[in-house]
Structures are given as C-alpha cells and as structure tokens.
Amino acid sequence: MNGMAHEGHDHGDAAETSTESAAAFDPTAPTNKFQANGKTYRWEHRADLGKQSEDMFNAAKGGLHNNADRDLLTGEIVTVVAKHGLVTLDPKLKEWTLVDDQDAVFSGGMNAHGTDCFVLDGESHWAFASTNTQQVFVTKRGKVLATLSQPKGDEFDNPTVNEYFQAGGRFTPCDVVFLPEAKRLVVVIGYAPGDFALSAELVDGQWQWGGPAWGGREGNGGMLNTGHGVQIATEGGREIVEIASRSHGRIFSFTPNGAQIRTPGADKDYFIQLPKGSNPCNLFNVGDNMFLPLLNSLPKTNGSAPVLVLENGKPAGALVPATYDTLNLMQHMHGFCPVEIDGKLFGIVLSWRNGGENANGKPNDGQIAIFEAVEE
Structure with missing residues (x-):
C-alpha cells in the first residue's frame, strides 16, 4: 500500500485499473475485498488487536457516534467513548487505555463526532468536534487548550454565514480538520440548516473563529446536504479540503479559502457521486484509495452498512463488518481510521448504535473492530 494520506497526502497521477479486472469485480457486493494499485486485498478481522x-x-455498546484519528508523532489512535473518556490505542494496535489526567469534559458525555490529530510547532494536538455539547475542543493529550462555541456572526469573510449566526442559526460541529499550510482549522456543521464549513485561526496564541466560511445547504444557495466529514489532502502541492456530504452521497473539494475545485477522481461533475444509497459519515485517503464508512446499507450489502472503498474516485470494494463472526451487531458505520504499520494496512472501524432499531427488534451495538488488508 502507498503511504498514509493524511496531512499532506498527494493524489499524484491516477493509477490505471484494467478493464478486465474492473469488469470481473463487483465493488459494491459484500465480498469484504477491495482493489488498490492493480492488486486485490481481502479484509481479515484481527480479534487479537x-x-x-x-x-x-460496555460504554461503547451504548453508542459510538464518533470517529478516530492517528497521532502523527506517537502513532497512537485517539478517540473518545462517551461516558467513558478519552482513550488511545498503542502504535501496535494492541490495547486501548484511558488517557491519564484528562479533563473532565471527556468522561462527562461529550460526543467526539469528529476527531483530528495534527502537529503544530512540533507538538501533537488533538481536536474534537462535539455535536451534543455544540463545541470544538483543541487539546494537548487531554488538556483542553481552547473551546470554540457558537459564533457571534461577525467573525467570517462571508456575509451570508455571518447573517446566519447573527440570527441565532444552529451550530452543531460534525467534524474538524487542521490545514498545515494555511495554519487553521476547518469545521463542518452539517447537522444545522446552515450546513457551512467554518474556519478558526490562531491569533496571539488563541484559537478563535475567523477567515473563510463557505458551503451552504443544497436548495438554499449551497451545494452541501449534511456536510458530515472533512479531510485534508494535497494535489500539485496545494491543500485541498474534502467534505463528505452525507445525505446525497457526494464528495466535494475546496481550496482553503472556500473556492470549489474538482474533486480528484470526479468525472463530468466537480464532485464524486457515490453509488445510490451511499451516505458517508467520514472519509480517509490512503494512496489513490478513499475509505468511506456509510451510515446505512447498500443494495448488495444484505441490510448491513459497509465501509465503501474507492480507487481514483470509482468504487473498488467494500468492508461489511457485520458479516464477520462476533461482529453481527455492527450495523451502522460511523468512523474508519486507516493505519499503515510495517507496510501493512489496518482499518479501525467504529460503528454506531441505533436505539430505535434495537427497540423494534433489530439489535445493534456501537463497537470498535480492527481489520487487516491482506493481499490475495
């Protein structure tokens, strides 16, 4: 597998996939396989990790409406389990542990719907977008450095966005990502009628709202429809902000200043249109592959949600955790964190628990499982 595609991933030149190979491989069927660089990989559940x-x-069973990310300096995987706390998985993916001396906010029920680990001035920072507390936290290993709450409506370069917040528009941060070159955060608020991407800047050592803001809801002057996940990539040396727009299954790309650009791998449109029924919760890139945990099933995934895999913008496979022994209650995918260790690709999958389905006789739990991509 190619190098990790986080913080400076370069899409590079699109690799060619043979017509014969593509025709023989159904990318949306629950085969638990995917293609990358002309090779086929199968997903093996690593129950030992x-x-x-x-x-x-037990806390996770109550719901994992969150995502995870990898600390770029320590190699740990970072996430928050609601009503349990901030946890890390060691670089060898062996065991999850609670972070020592963490601020009380993490065990108090906050929902780390989006997680991003980044390096600033040579130090690791962990940022979390919490939908239920309606806050964005910037931390150093569990110590909160800054809390970004409801904007007032005079911070951004976009008058439409400012007017939205001046009128008391809803603020529900779904995800957050740090732009290393632009030196600012981008937050998406897809659970709000505004459906905007917002910027936060570091001013005199303090994080505050300010700078570019863009997006908007489809049908109301914008193109997003539940901007749910945000990720940073690079192409030709420039940063790209990629947003997973959940309700209509599209991947959009923007400059750090909010100008829409063609998403790498897109065809006639500027965005990638996912297979019908896809509702991506987050997105991660590895080489030419994009991994998208979907909230609900696709027509060929037997009623269970997959992690959809794209290669150069085209469907290239799927992982359906619920098809594995002991994982049948992982019905809705919410997070996927790819990790490369010694040339091998692993995927940490986080599932979401739907209490309404449980009450109606279709049980499912929020759980975490680890898979290894093994070449066939």
Whole structure:
C-alpha cells in the first residue's frame, strides 16, 4: 500500500485499473475485498488487536457516534467513548487505555463526532468536534487548550454565514480538520440548516473563529446536504479540503479559502457521486484509495452498512463488518481510521448504535473492530 494520506497526502497521477479486472469485480457486493494499485486485498478481522477494558466495551455498546484519528508523532489512535473518556490505542494496535489526567469534559458525555490529530510547532494536538455539547475542543493529550462555541456572526469573510449566526442559526460541529499550510482549522456543521464549513485561526496564541466560511445547504444557495466529514489532502502541492456530504452521497473539494475545485477522481461533475444509497459519515485517503464508512446499507450489502472503498474516485470494494463472526451487531458505520504499520494496512472501524432499531427488534451495538488488508 502507498503511504498514509493524511496531512499532506498527494493524489499524484491516477493509477490505471484494467478493464478486465474492473469488469470481473463487483465493488459494491459484500465480498469484504477491495482493489488498490492493480492488486486485490481481502479484509481479515484481527480479534487479537484492540483489547478493551470491560468498562470501555460496555460504554461503547451504548453508542459510538464518533470517529478516530492517528497521532502523527506517537502513532497512537485517539478517540473518545462517551461516558467513558478519552482513550488511545498503542502504535501496535494492541490495547486501548484511558488517557491519564484528562479533563473532565471527556468522561462527562461529550460526543467526539469528529476527531483530528495534527502537529503544530512540533507538538501533537488533538481536536474534537462535539455535536451534543455544540463545541470544538483543541487539546494537548487531554488538556483542553481552547473551546470554540457558537459564533457571534461577525467573525467570517462571508456575509451570508455571518447573517446566519447573527440570527441565532444552529451550530452543531460534525467534524474538524487542521490545514498545515494555511495554519487553521476547518469545521463542518452539517447537522444545522446552515450546513457551512467554518474556519478558526490562531491569533496571539488563541484559537478563535475567523477567515473563510463557505458551503451552504443544497436548495438554499449551497451545494452541501449534511456536510458530515472533512479531510485534508494535497494535489500539485496545494491543500485541498474534502467534505463528505452525507445525505446525497457526494464528495466535494475546496481550496482553503472556500473556492470549489474538482474533486480528484470526479468525472463530468466537480464532485464524486457515490453509488445510490451511499451516505458517508467520514472519509480517509490512503494512496489513490478513499475509505468511506456509510451510515446505512447498500443494495448488495444484505441490510448491513459497509465501509465503501474507492480507487481514483470509482468504487473498488467494500468492508461489511457485520458479516464477520462476533461482529453481527455492527450495523451502522460511523468512523474508519486507516493505519499503515510495517507496510501493512489496518482499518479501525467504529460503528454506531441505533436505539430505535434495537427497540423494534433489530439489535445493534456501537463497537470498535480492527481489520487487516491482506493481499490475495
């Protein structure tokens, strides 16, 4: 597999996939395989990895409406389990542990719907977008450095966005990402009628709202329809902000200043249109592959949600965790964190629990599972 595509991933030149190979491979069927660089990989569940304490396991069953990311300096995987706390998975993916001396906000029920680990001035920072507390936290290993809450409506370069917040528009941060070159954060608020991407800047050592803001809801002057996940990539040396727009299954790309550009891999449109029924919660890139945890099933995934895999913008496979022994309750995918270790690709998958379905006789739990991509 190619190098990790986080913080400066370069799409590079699109690799060619043979017509014969593509025709013989159904990318949306629950084969638990995917294609990359002309090779086929199968997903193997690694039950020996990701050991959890009983307390963490039980808390996760109540719902994992969150995502995880990898610390670029330590190699740890970072996430928050609601009503349990901030946890990390060691660089060898062996065991989850609670972070020592973490601020109380993490065990108090906050929902780390979006997570981003980044390096600033040589130090690791962890940022979290919390939908239920309606805040964005910037931290150093569990110590909160800054809290970004409801904007007042005089901070951004976009008058439409300012007017939205001046009128008391809803602020529900779904995801956050740091732009290393632009030196600012981008936050998407897809659970709000505004459906905007907002910027936060570091001014005199303090994070505050300000700078570019863009997007808007489809049918109301914008193109997003639940901007749910945001990721940074690079192409030709420039940063690209990629947004997963969940409700209509599209991947959009923008400059750091909010100008829409063609998403790498897109065809006639400027965006990537995912297969019908796709509702991506987040997105991560590895080489020419994009990994998209979907909230609900596709027509060929037997009623269970997959992690959809694209290659150069085209469907190239799927992982359906619920088809594996002991994982049948992982019905809705919310997070996927790819990790490369010693040339091998692993995927940490986080599933979301739908309490309404449980009450109606279709049980499912929020869980975390680790898979390894093995070449066939």
